[in-house]
Every structure is written in C-alpha cells, then in structure tokens.
Amino acid sequence: GDSVTQMEGPVTLSEEAFLTINCTYTATGYPSLFWYVQYPGEGLQLLLKATKADDKGSNKGFEATYRKETTSFHLEKGSVQVSDSAVYFCALKTGFQKLVFGTGTRLLVSP
C-alpha cells in the first residue's frame, strides 16, 4: 500500500541554520504530496503542496520539490527561526482523497 517515510526527529538547530527534513514515499499512480505543520498546542495546518513531478511547493520560506525519480519530497528552509519549532508531517494523497501521513519530525530551534 501507499506509505510515507520521514526522517526521525527531533531535529535540533540553532536560529538561522539551514533545515532539511527528508521524506520519501511509495505509491501506486501519481500522488499529490503535502507538508503539514503542527505548532505546539495547535491543530494541523497545510504548509505547502505539490501535485505533479518537478513541481515546487513553497510557503513561509519553506520549499519542497516533487522528485518522481527518487520518490522524494524533502522539506527545506534556508534560515530557520525559533517560531518554526513544530512537528512537520509529510503526506501523500491518491485519487481516493485520503491522506497517508509520515510519522512526523519534531523540529526544535534554539536562539
């Protein structure tokens, strides 16, 4: 079945450091790919998405490129802030509208 694999956390960085959170997927067909973020004590929010190969999703300085050849959708940010501390979930969606989530990666950014 469809699945998403994320790097284990926590990822601990200093402010202004470069961030990469790896995400790879297994899916039949051509899924849409998503990154969701869950800030402490809050609900799940969409961060960015990409719907076809080579698409780049971006939002709030975060980027991720849909790489069909490597079945990856790694999340990157050039300079993280303390306010980026959260749990990040990679997810895929097939034509059945259901989201399949990765296990989540906790990011901790210190001043």
Place this chain on the structure above:
Amino acid sequence: SAVISQKPSRDICQRGTSLTIQCQVDSQVTMMFWYRQQPGQSLTLIATANQGSEATYESGFVIDKFPISRPNLTFSTLTVSNMSPEDSSIYLCSVPTGGVNGELFFGEGSRLTVL
C-alpha cells in the same frame, strides 16, 4: 478553504464510558474523514464518512467501537465507545477541498484522556 469546528476540544473520561465528538463544517462537503493521533504518533485514518451512506472504516477500526453519523453535508459525529486508556488520543475531523489534488483541512482536534 473550510472552517471546521470540533467539540469538545478536550475531555477527561472514565474507563468504560463513551464520548461523542462533533464536527461542524462551514460549507457543504461530500466526504469527511476522521483521524486519530495517538500521543507522539502520526495521524491514522479511522474512517471516511459520506452523507447518506454507511461510513467506510480502515483496517483495525470497527463500527462498534467508533460509530459515526453523517446526518447532513455539514456535520458529522464520531463516538468512541467503551473507552480504555489506549483510546487517549487527539481525534481530528477533516474535509477535502480543491478537487482531486486539493489538500485536506483539519479541525483543531478533540484531545481525549481516558483514566
């Protein structure tokens, strides 16, 4: 986009009791999804609720434990029955938007603690 309201936002429950979670959406939607997020874990789909038909449950989830109602296109309920401490989780309602490539919007979740 969609605005999703869930009630209760949190509750503490006794073992063996049941609790019903409500999900209200500000627009009409055909499909609604119920997810569970156990402590420190990812989200797992419990079931898909379509208006006018029985909910479709994922492997490992059964109707007797998680009965779902979907009386109209803006509302759904999930009941967690005969609760045990293992049911302590955040339960989230979500709806799709934007067609086949659109994202899911999530409610803020209902955090249940079972003692």
